[in-house]
Amino acid sequence: MHYTHTIIGAGIVGLATAYRLKQKLPDAKVLVVEKEVCVAKHQTGNNSGVIHSGIYYKPGSLKAVNCRKGYKQIIEFCNEHNVKYDLCGKIIVATSNDELPQLEKIYERGIENGLENLTKLNESQLKDYEPNVNGIAGIHVPQTGIIDFKDVCNKLYELLVESGVEFHFDEQVVSINKGNSITIRTTNQLFMTDVLISCAGLYSDKVASMTESSLNVRIVPFRGEYHKLKKQRRSLVRNLIYPVPDPNFPFLGVHFTRMIDGEVECGPNAVFALKREGYGKFDFNISDIANAITWPGFRKVIYKYWRTGLGEYYRSFSKKAFVKALQKLIPSIQANDLISGGAGVRAQACERNAGLLDDFYILESQNIYHVCNAPSPAATSSLAIGDYIAEQVIQSN
Template identity: 45%
Template sequence: MKPHDLTIIGGGIVGISTALALQTRFPEAKILLIEKEHRFAAHQTGHNSGVIHAGVYYAPGSLKADFCRRGSQATMAFCKEHHIPFKQCGKLLVATTPIELERMQALKQRCAQNQIQVVDVNQQELTHMEPHIQGLGALLVPATGICDFIQITRKMADLFLAKGGRVQTGQSVTHLNETRDQVTVSTRTHTVSTRYLVVCAGLMADRLAKMMHIDIDFSILPFRGEYFQLPAHRSDIVSRLIYPIPDPDLPFLGVHLTPMIDGRITVGPNAVLGFDREGYGRFSANFTDIADMAVFPGFWKVMTRHLVSGIKEQVDSIWKPGYLTRIRKYCPSLTNTDLLPYPPGIRAQAVTRNGDLVHDFLFAKTPRSLHVCNAPSPAATSAIPIGQYLRDRAIDLFNLNG
């Protein structure tokens, strides 16, 4: 059988955006997308907060900053074009202590470097804008929005199929083999051949890179982000996203209040180590995932480096009043009974052998494959420009125009 021209592994929003970008550019090409689950957006894409980020926190000049700025605009434009609900509600970064006010000014400077509009909000203005929120001041980021990334992913998949793309779901990849002329992709049920391969495997990115015998210096560590939701009678407690000012010494942004596109309000996430890359139950554990972490030296180094904050995250995960304290810092009217269950998410965090968190996008390649090894938040927001970037990288790497 004649091999496919291109195959993409991964049916999250990054993989499907890439497949769509390639099929649009090469309408006559035989392009296949393989997804291990029976539905799209089953993992990171379908378990995030639905925020269309503006790019406040990211290092100027980084791929993350560039992708996010362009991705925010592209995501909203895509929603408008295809009648997918979204709302540009804006975000308030709230400072509750003098040191947070100082950090807020540093964030304001970073926003200027990243060409993001922000508005200074004093204490009185904050109270007027959000009566249930208290703080010494805030930064308003008008460009931030909310949407449903599952709907966006499904629409992209429909467009990919309408343009002639092919999809195989429920196909977990078990083996990859590259020869001079093609790549063979084996799943649990069959084998396909392809001239070129693009891998957008998220939580399994390191394992698929190793299947291609790429000498990688990182491993994926799963971090659970646990959420709560507020009861329906508190769904009007805020009208904008409310974020704390992050501590620059900590790897995650902190617990925030997020109005969802369906009208609910979520609280979270925290960040605790997961013991199952794709298990969402509180006590989920996978022996292979645990063993991989245990033998990876970067795991022990990063855990030691962030031991104090890691213990606090774990304690607050178990003890709801500790979690609540972090929210009451800027929203004091919330109580324990307001925190109702909500599904968690799992974030794929690439960590190097030296114990460094990889904060920007990371790619690897072979003569016939291109791998997305780390697609950090805000990958969902940035999916459209990421897909275009991977399309262009594939064109250059594989000489597709030739």
């Protein structure tokens, strides 16, 4: 079977890319190959459901640019196709004086990234937004919203099928051969394609190394574990409450998120996952562990940040420690207010010699595109990433 464009992975990045390609090239014969039996099974289906505003990211970076563009695009998409979302806003809260310089930096970044109506808050203004919060200063970010990204994926899937895109589920790509046309071998069959785009999330490095012999990045999986507030305690949180992030690990720091279904998620902590798609505490895979710890870039991260990592593991096994971390933001919260929630595993690319790669990273060579790093806010940014890839594909053909 021969296709003009093939996409590996039916997470939100793969689906959004297929969608943008089909919009720009209506005659394209597009295939999506997915190893699971449905869309959004991994990162996309287990994330926090936040439409990020783009306040945090380095101005000019792919994250900053695509988050702002993607933000507008996802809202337009949801309005057009009746996908539920709520732009409820969030507050970022400093709980000690030493966090104030970083809070100020975030505010300035937000302005540089084009966010309007950001408001600096003092202690009492924080309480106007979130009466139960403890903090000395903060920022209100009105643009932040909540959504279920699975709903977006289901709608994208429906539209793609209607437009003639073919889906092959339950087929894992096991090898790729470059030639005049590209041959993709899955667990069941062979496909030929002119252009290949891999959006394989936690396996993006594995798929990339099928065509790139000396790949400079490797995926290190980080599991984020959540708790939820019991129904009768959800009123502790009105919307979204975030701490001031550690610039070295922007995805760390427990926070509170009201979900679009009304539940309130608390967390996550983030621990090195011993298995790429290991959602349970005790899941492990020897090859995944070896893959990460033999990688020089990750060894550097361990050497430099082992204390931070141990703290995250401690919170993973000690509910008391987890609650203590939550109490920094909401002192009245107690262990028995929490029930255990789910977990998600983040695909974080790590460079061979430099450590964790902060920005999005797309590798391109001879009609093959590998999305090698698409961590948060890639769900928010997905339609912009898809747009960018589709433009690159069109320009090089």
